[in-house]
Amino acid sequence: MESEELRNVGLKVTTPRLKILSLLENASEKHMTAETIYRQLGESGEVIGLATVYRALAQFEAAGLVTRHQFDGGQTVFELERGPHHDHIVCVRCGRVEEFYDKVIEERQRVIAAQLGFTLSDHALTLYGECNDPACRESKA
Amino acid sequence: MESEELRNVGLKVTTPRLKILSLLENASEKHMTAETIYRQLGESGEVIGLATVYRALAQFEAAGLVTRHQFDGGQTVFELERGPHHDHIVCVRCGRVEEFYDKVIEERQRVIAAQLGFTLSDHALTLYGECNDPACRESKA
DNA sequence: TTGCACATGAGAATTATTCTCATGTAGGAT
DNA sequence: ATCCTACATGAGAATAATTCTCATGTGCAA
Numbered sequence: 091m092e093s094e095e096l097r098n099v100g101l102k103v104t105t106p107r108l109k110i111l112s113l114l115e116n117a118s119e120k121h122m123t124a125e126t127i128y129r130q131l132g133e134s135g136e137v138i139g140l141a142t143v144y145r146a147l148a149q150f151e152a153a154g155l156v157t158r159h160q161f162d163g164g165q166t167v168f169e170l171e172r173g174p175h176h177d178h179i180v181c182v183r184c185g186r187v188e189e190f191y192d193k194v195i196e197e198r199q200r201v202i203a204a205q206l207g208f209t210l211s212d213h214a215l216t217l218y219g220e221c222n223d224p225a226c227r228e229s230k231a
Numbered sequence: 232m233e234s235e236e237l238r239n240v241g242l243k244v245t246t247p248r249l250k251i252l253s254l255l256e257n258a259s260e261k262h263m264t265a266e267t268i269y270r271q272l273g274e275s276g277e278v279i280g281l282a283t284v285y286r287a288l289a290q291f292e293a294a295g296l297v298t299r300h301q302f303d304g305g306q307t308v309f310e311l312e313r314g315p316h317h318d319h320i321v322c323v324r325c326g327r328v329e330e331f332y333d334k335v336i337e338e339r340q341r342v343i344a345a346q347l348g349f350t351l352s353d354h355a356l357t358l359y360g361e362c363n364d365p366a367c368r369e370s371k372a
Numbered sequence: 373t374t375g376c377a378c379a380t381g382a383g384a385a386t387t388a389t390t391c392t393c394a395t396g397t398a399g400g401a402t
Numbered sequence: 403a404t405c406c407t408a409c410a411t412g413a414g415a416a417t418a419a420t421t422c423t424c425a426t427g428t429g430c431a432a
Contacts, residue, residue, distance in 0.1 A: 286390090
């Protein structure tokens with residue numbers, strides 16, 4: 091139940107928060123902007139202030155329930171933090187996002203940080219390229 | 232000479248462009264925001280419109296003379312593209328930026344992209360952590 | 373059931389960046 | 403050297419994304 095998730099991280103259980111969480115869990119797109127969340131909620135009859143959406147997302151992020159990404163050029167997207175850590179590859183033509191996890195890269199990062207005298211706390215890795223989806227190929231021509 | 236760099240990439244040689252390039256080459260900070268560049272030019276008597284700074288930076292980026300970075304939370308910074316490719320590690324406490332290059336990571340990225348059916352065109356990797364600079368340590372306490 | 377700390381909505385405010393448009397200028401052609 | 407034209411510039415307006423303000427509403431512990 092979503093109420094549990096909220097309680098577990100010390101947030102009051104409110105309607106807006108529940109709706110936002112549940113939208114993130116059920117949406118077809120895994121990566122959504124605050125605007126999109128706001129609009130989709132509105133369309134399904136759940137009118138929630140845009141400021142509230144931003145506030146809730148910020149709190150969810152602080153609580154570790156969601157992560158925030160800034161892909162090149164695009165606007166900030168939020169993603170439900172489910173399952174293990176992963177990084178992203180984004181198609182520069184159609185915007186499709188795939189996820190991946192690479193143990194080698196993760197380990198190298200730790201080594202590099204240590205070598206430079208840093209205690210690693212986080213990282214952001216995004217690859218950009220053109221995907222081989224036929225539909226995407228055409229969209230260029 | 233900076234005029235050469237501009238001509239080589241097909242940009243007219245103008246005073247604002249020369250001043251911005253030369254500031255980037257001589258500044259103590261390697262990573263600068265558009266605002267900072269604008270302000271520093273102003274302070275040294277070279278008053279250049281902020282819009283012009285943004286325009287020039289965008290052109291320099293398109294021409295491959297500078298790269299643009301979006302470190303977490305901070306605003307966009309620009310860096311003169313000199314020497315070989317590198318990634319960054321940023322101190323989350325004092326904001327210090329160090330550069331690094333890791334062949335293993337670079338190679339893994341290419342492999343991963345290929346596996347996922349992407350033709351890699353670019354990537355953004357930034358590590359975040361706490362640095363061990365004594366001055367930084369104190370700033371927390 | 374009540375009180376109060378915290379949450380919400382609406383719109384104003386802020387911040388970063390881009391656009392508009394009237395005017396200026398680099399640099400190729402003459 | 404001079405002229406012409408396409409491109410560049412400055413100033414401020416416009417836009418976009420996000421955060422803030424503040425009056426009002428509500429979860430939930432006592």
